Amino acid sequence: xxxxxxxxxxxxxxxxxxxxxxxxxxxxxxxxxxxxxxxxxxxxxxxxxxxxxxxxxxxxxxxxxxxxxxxxxxxxxxxxxxxxxxxxxxxxxxxxxxxxxxxxxxxxxxxxxxxxxxxxxxxxxxxxxxxxxxxxxxxxxxxxxxxx
Amino acid sequence: xxxxxxxxxxxxxxxxxxxxxxxxxxxxxxxxxxxxxxxxxxxxxxxxxxxxxxxxxxxxxxxxxxxxxxxxxxxxxxxxxxxxxxxxxxxxxxxxxxxxxxxxxxxxxxxxxxxxxxxxxxxxxxxxxxxxxxxxxxxxxxxxxxxx
DNA sequence: ATTGTATTTAGAATAGTTCTAAATCTTGAC
DNA sequence: GTCAAGATTTAGAACTATTCTAAATACAAT
Ligand SMILES: [Mn+2]
Ligand SMILES: [Mn+2]
Ligand SMILES: [Zn+2]
Ligand SMILES: [Zn+2]
Numbered sequence: 001x002x003x004x005x006x007x008x009x010x011x012x013x014x015x016x017x018x019x020x021x022x023x024x025x026x027x028x029x030x031x032x033x034x035x036x037x038x039x040x041x042x043x044x045x046x047x048x049x050x051x052x053x054x055x056x057x058x059x060x061x062x063x064x065x066x067x068x069x070x071x072x073x074x075x076x077x078x079x080x081x082x083x084x085x086x087x088x089x090x091x092x093x094x095x096x097x098x099x100x101x102x103x104x105x106x107x108x109x110x111x112x113x114x115x116x117x118x119x120x121x122x123x124x125x126x127x128x129x130x131x132x133x134x135x136x137x138x139x140x141x142x143x144x145x146x147x148x
Numbered sequence: 149x150x151x152x153x154x155x156x157x158x159x160x161x162x163x164x165x166x167x168x169x170x171x172x173x174x175x176x177x178x179x180x181x182x183x184x185x186x187x188x189x190x191x192x193x194x195x196x197x198x199x200x201x202x203x204x205x206x207x208x209x210x211x212x213x214x215x216x217x218x219x220x221x222x223x224x225x226x227x228x229x230x231x232x233x234x235x236x237x238x239x240x241x242x243x244x245x246x247x248x249x250x251x252x253x254x255x256x257x258x259x260x261x262x263x264x265x266x267x268x269x270x271x272x273x274x275x276x277x278x279x280x281x282x283x284x285x286x287x288x289x290x291x292x293x294x295x296x
Numbered sequence: 297a298t299t300g301t302a303t304t305t306a307g308a309a310t311a312g313t314t315c316t317a318a319a320t321c322t323t324g325a326c
Numbered sequence: 327g328t329c330a331a332g333a334t335t336t337a338g339a340a341c342t343a344t345t346c347t348a349a350a351t352a353c354a355a356t
Contacts, residue, residue, distance in 0.1 A: 024322075026334065045312080060336050065313070084227075084235055086312060099275060112269055114282070119262055126289025127247060127256075134262070135281040141274025174303065193343080208305050213344070234343060302353075309346065321334070
């Protein structure tokens with residue numbers, strides 16, 4: 001089993017990003033981040049928990065939530081809320097939007113966004129716009145094929 | 149107290165929209181819709197419940213959820229999910245987007261949207277785009293003033 | 297009036313998330 | 327190295343939002 005210090009050294013960028021927010025790199029945080037990068041299907045906390053348990057059977061649900069929060073706090077992970085259900089998590093920090101399949105609920109990264117300038121949004125006096133979140137709704141390739 | 153048939157007659161459009169989905173206009177459904185139109189601040193189910201109780205003290209939480217679902221089903225109300233918290237409801241069926249104040253959580257209608265053509269979104273092969281949901285994030289006038 | 301269906305209701309059940317407090321780990325001062 | 331302070335993990339309780347269940351009520355059609 002990897003020691004904390006060894007595994008920490010092997011992931012400099014993570015260590016730094018966490019340190020910037022006054023947080024440490026721990027095996028659990030590293031594992032959670034790894035799980036997210038391995039399969040970028042925008043899993044829920046519960047899915048992250050189940051995947052993380054394979055390599056780290058002792059990990060708890062509370063820790064998964066703590067780690068996800070820590071990673072979000074230090075800007076390594078984005079939260080994605082698209083429907084009533086559980087929050088999903090995305091380790092892709094490039095500016096991108098999400099395609100949500102209304103049929104099966106799957107989520108895909110779309111490497112294209114609408115910038116506040118592009119959109120030419122006219123807001124009533126006093127509002128201060130920070131960023132635009134664009135969610136594309138429709139059918140994923142699988143569901144589109146089945147719908148035919 | 150108004151009888152069912154009398155109140156139903158006074159709201160033709162509601163009756164029709166519901167009938168189109170095989171649903172009836174009931175005093176509860178009418179009340180819930182009225183609450184939403186009275187203050188279009190995108191209340192949660194719980195807020196709708198509390199407001200509806202003033203004029204209809206017997207109404208139950210389950211009924212509020214049932215009514216909201218019925219109104220959504222027949223296209224009279226939109227669901228709005230912007231954060232981890234409770235779903236919000238919007239009776240404005242014009243095409244519009246939402247401004248979400250990241251500070252205080254208030255939600256405003258913005259009568260401007262980004263059409264699939266405008267956006268010129270290039271999706272990978274197979275995806276079928278139905279509509280674009282645009283959520284504007286930033287500070288509302290009150291919070292922007294305080295932040296200065 | 298009677299019957300079948302839709303709706304409402306209270307409360308139980310469930311899902312997702314956050315909180316709590318104890319145990320463990322890490323870091324830094326000595 | 328030892329020790330203390332603080333950070334992190336953990337299990338489980340608590341909490342919030344939502345859905346489900348089953349009985350009561352209301353309605354519409356015969
Ligand atoms: Mn993503
Ligand atoms: Mn709205
Ligand atoms: Zn799909
Ligand atoms: Zn605000």
